[in-house]
Each structure stands twice: as C-alpha cells, then as structure tokens.
Amino acid sequence: MDELLTKVKANLILEHTADDALLKSYITAAVSYAESYQHIPEGFYKENPMPLTTEQAVIMLSSHFYESRDGSTGGFFADNTGAAQQVWNTVNLLLRLDRRWQV
Structure with a gap:
C-alpha cells in the first residue's frame, strides 16, 4: 500500500502527509473496484x-476520487464536463487488459 500511496501522491503532486489516510481509503476502494471488474477474488492483490x-488504473481512479471528493469533476479538468466520464472510460480500458474472462 505504501508504494501505491507514493505513486498516487506523485500523480497528484502532493508532498504533505495530511491526507494520507484519506488517500489510502481511496486506494483501497480503487483496488476493490479493480478486483471486482477483473473478476478476481477480493484481496487478490494483497498477495x-x-x-x-x-x-495505473488504480492510481488514476484513486486520484480521481481524491480530486472529486466533493462530487465535482475537480482537478485540472474542472471546466470539462466530460472529464469524469473519460477517467472512468480510461480506467475500465486499462482494467480490461488484465481481466479474467469466463469461457
């Protein structure tokens, strides 16, 4: 988790530690989303x-959660109403690459 936290903070250009607990909760949610989307057991990426x-999808999604925590698009693309949807589209495309397909 610490390595992901470092990467998410770098993506957000954050140097303080005030929001580390909040970021860890967003990372946990993003990893959970990834596991669910990829049809793998919960906790798979812990081991x-x-x-x-x-x-990369987890970093992007965690960053999106942080920047949009007030319900807005947030971040650099606050003036672009489609930015939030584009984040989800990109995250899902990245996760699809590692998805376990049922045959």
Missing part, C-alpha cells in the same frame, strides 16, 4: 503482484 496496467 499477488499487480500488473502495471492495473496499477
């Missing part, structure tokens, strides 16, 4: 390596 594409 197994996370593919880089999934890691």
Whole structure:
C-alpha cells in the first residue's frame, strides 16, 4: 500500500502527509473496484503482484476520487464536463487488459 500511496501522491503532486489516510481509503476502494471488474477474488492483490496496467488504473481512479471528493469533476479538468466520464472510460480500458474472462 505504501508504494501505491507514493505513486498516487506523485500523480497528484502532493508532498504533505495530511491526507494520507484519506488517500489510502481511496486506494483501497480503487483496488476493490479493480478486483471486482477483473473478476478476481477480493484481496487478490494483497498477495499477488499487480500488473502495471492495473496499477495505473488504480492510481488514476484513486486520484480521481481524491480530486472529486466533493462530487465535482475537480482537478485540472474542472471546466470539462466530460472529464469524469473519460477517467472512468480510461480506467475500465486499462482494467480490461488484465481481466479474467469466463469461457
């Protein structure tokens, strides 16, 4: 979790530790979303390596949760009404690359 926290903070350009607990909760939610979307057991990434594409999706989604915690689009793209949807589209595309498809 600490490595992901460092990467999320770098993505957000955050240097303080005031929001670390909040960010960890967003990372937990993003990892849970990834596991669910990819049809893998809950907690899978606690004991197994996370593919880089999934890691990037988790970083993006955690950052989105942080920047949009007040319910707005937030962040650099606050003036773009489609920005939030684009984040979800990109996250889902990245997660799809590592998805376990049922045959």
